[in-house]
Amino acid sequence: MKVRDKIVSTATELFQSQGYNSTGINQIIDDAGIAKGSFYYNFKSKEELCVTFLSTRHEYWMEKIQQYIENNKGDQAPILVAFDFLFMMNKKEKFRGCSFLNILSEISSDNVTILPVIQNHKTDLRNYLTTLIDNEQLSDHVYLLFEGALIESQLFKNQWPVTKAKRIVESLIK
Amino acid sequence: MKVRDKIVSTATELFQSQGYNSTGINQIIDDAGIAKGSFYYNFKSKEELCVTFLSTRHEYWMEKIQQYIENNKGDQAPILVAFDFLFMMNKKEKFRGCSFLNILSEISSDNVTILPVIQNHKTDLRNYLTTLIDNEQLSDHVYLLFEGALIESQLFKNQWPVTKAKRIVESLIK
């Protein structure tokens, strides 16, 4: 594993479990087992690492959800499987919520570097959901339920918002 | 205005615009125009201030939404006015989103002091929405849309998630 990848994967773990501002460069390099010089050779600042982290996470997450839906749409409508994906990810990542929304809360409102990355991620997700439902009004309805379920399951450390949202969508597409 | 209140109102302003971890005690006392000794006389730690801030914010917010709905339910169903309230608050507070969800992203998953305060706030909101709709399934549906609209309007700095959510709820209760 290359140093650069070690940095990103360690940062992913730490940002996700502790938050962005609570994670220092020193902890990242210690946990990754690399030298500080290597960090600043690969990234010019912590903010640049943040952007790389979010971009990497975006690629990973979008690919995962599409794969998951492709592999699990048996008798179910594909859009319902999106909520199963959320369920699975909550379990896998211990209800740590959305990396993008978490960082949104930590940056100031006028940040012009990181904010667009987060907006692009959610826009891509929203557009992807539109491909699963050919009704634009319904698609945004599902998008809002999806986002609501995502943040509320993080808050309550519980799957009920996800299963509830899924059941609602089920009744909507019937 | 008492010193204690000056601290809480200054902290509210700063936490809301910059985030919790990005706001230091020194900035709070400078902006509030009080001595550091006074801060630690009134609060034993920054975390205790955070709890007080959230509790105060909870009282304020719950009273505001109830008042707003009471005063603005003309021909509209009360639940729809809840989204007008969100619209108004977004404008008033410049799309800074929910204080509680913002802090949720900044604390670690196992925090036992602040997390319950946030959970209680959202539980109270959820229960309040139930009093506006006598259908529990529908009420949670609206709750998830409300939360989705809240976080997405913060992300996009735009009211479209709120107006969209309102129109959806409108069609649901018809």
Added chain:
DNA sequence: ATATTTTTGTACAGACTTGTCTAACTAAAT
């Protein structure tokens, strides 16, 4: 009028933050 509570200003400890720098070392590419 005396006692208690609260506030002030400032200095300080100790730990932390991001980022720079250096000199030496290793691996990869030409």
Added chain:
DNA sequence: ATTTAGTTAGACAAGTCTGTACAAAAATAT
């Protein structure tokens, strides 16, 4: 075989952070 790119360990700068200490002053209560 020699240049180039990447990594290392650690010291260091300059500033931040939370929280403590102390003596004096002011406000409030009895």
